[in-house]
Amino acid sequence: MKNEWPLWEIFIRGQHGMNHRHVGSLHALDAKMAIKNARDVYTRRNEGQSIWVVEANHISASSPGEKGPLFDPSNSKTYRHPTFFNIPDDVGSM
Amino acid sequence: MDPLFQLLLRMGDNTLVLGHRVSEWCGHAPVLEEDIALANTALDLIGQTQMWLGLAGEMENKGRSADDIAFLRDIWDFRNLLLLELPNGDFGQTLMRQFLFDAWHSIQLGHLINSSDPRVAAIAEKAAKEVAYHVERSADTVVGLGDGTDESHARMQAALDYLWPYVGEMFQSDAADLALVKQGIAPNPASLRGDFDALTRRVLAQATLTIPQDNYAQKGGKTGARHTEHLGHILCQMQWLQRAYPGETW
Numbered sequence: 001m002k003n004e005w006p007l008w009e010i011f012i013r014g015q016h017g018m019n020h021r022h023v024g025s026l027h028a029l030d031a032k033m034a035i036k037n038a039r040d041v042y043t044r045r046n047e048g049q050s051i052w053v054v055e056a057n058h059i060s061a062s063s064p065g066e067k068g069p070l071f072d073p074s075n076s077k078t079y080r081h082p083t084f085f086n087i088p089d090d091v092g093s094m
Numbered sequence: 095m096d097p098l099f100q101l102l103l104r105m106g107d108n109t110l111v112l113g114h115r116v117s118e119w120c121g122h123a124p125v126l127e128e129d130i131a132l133a134n135t136a137l138d139l140i141g142q143t144q145m146w147l148g149l150a151g152e153m154e155n156k157g158r159s160a161d162d163i164a165f166l167r168d169i170w171d172f173r174n175l176l177l178l179e180l181p182n183g184d185f186g187q188t189l190m191r192q193f194l195f196d197a198w199h200s201i202q203l204g205h206l207i208n209s210s211d212p213r214v215a216a217i218a219e220k221a222a223k224e225v226a227y228h229v230e231r232s233a234d235t236v237v238g239l240g241d242g243t244d245e246s247h248a249r250m251q252a253a254l255d256y257l258w259p260y261v262g263e264m265f266q267s268d269a270a271d272l273a274l275v276k277q278g279i280a281p282n283p284a285s286l287r288g289d290f291d292a293l294t295r296r297v298l299a300q301a302t303l304t305i306p307q308d309n310y311a312q313k314g315g316k317t318g319a320r321h322t323e324h325l326g327h328i329l330c331q332m333q334w335l336q337r338a339y340p341g342e343t344w
Contacts, residue, residue, distance in 0.1 A: 005125070029238065033234065036230075039227075041127055
């Protein structure tokens with residue numbers, strides 16, 4: 001629809017979260033309005049510490065059709081998981 | 095009536111009546127995002143009502159709760175501004191009313207934070223954070239719609255022209271107000287006009303809207319002398335359940 005406001009993807013960093021997580025999308029005319037709308041739609045229950053918004057058409061996505069070649073090869077490579085190391089506690093979050 | 099009790103009713107009735115009006119948009123706003131934002135605003139206002147009327151009941155010491163005061167008084171006991179009981183009109187008119195009230199409300203709370211009464215100051219401090227967001231949001235929407243399309247501009251100008259005569263009541267002072275000034279509990283309403291004019295002029299200019307020249311002011315809400323016919327209709331809807339089923343709870 002021509003009159004529809006642009007779509008924005010919303011990322012919220014939660015109370016105890018280290019990073020911003022995608023929580024959903026909404027419509028807004030500009031970035032400022034998108035942040036306000038995100039505040040009202042996605043942080044009503046005290047979820048948020050920080051909000052990022054990005055206009056959906058600025059996101060480039062991998063194609064579902066290429067799922068095989070993109071992801072299947074990493075299926076069987078357990079040696080890539082760093083589960084064989086002992087990480088000292090005082091390193092903190094990694 | 096005790097001046098402080100009067101102030102608490104005025105603050106609480108403002109937020110109660112506007113909170114009810116704004117809640118009427120729930121499920122009807124033009125877009126989902128605005129619908130939720132308006133519902134949040136309404137809930138903030140009802141939350142503030144609980145604090146103001148709760149304190150009013152406490153200091154009155156007759157065993158009335160905030161609910162009793164909200165649901166069991168009739169028109170002539172309400173002390174809200176006339177502006178707030180007017181019907182919503184279209185979305186633009188609702189947001190224009192919201193902005194005009196938010197502008198006054200944010201300035202008023204800014205003073206009440208420094209009230210000599212610590213209970214008033216505590217409520218004001220909590221409410222001020224919510225209202226700082228309300229005024230930011232409503233101002234942005236007024237600018238967006240005022241400086242928008244020909245139709246949105248015309249609707250916002252019509253809303254401003256219609257609502258402007260209800261602005262002056264915010265700044266009328268009476269004996270109760272002056273008594274509160276003396277005790278350092280609340281500011282003189284008349285003294286808030288300068289800050290209000292500065293804020294509204296800036297936003298409305300940005301919205302390309304023209305403030306009406308005529309400063310004639312409708313009055314009778316904050317004194318309870320003469321409400322509009324609309325308040326009775328609000329109370330019918332707001333109070334019928336408690337009237338029909340006294341003491342009913344969820």
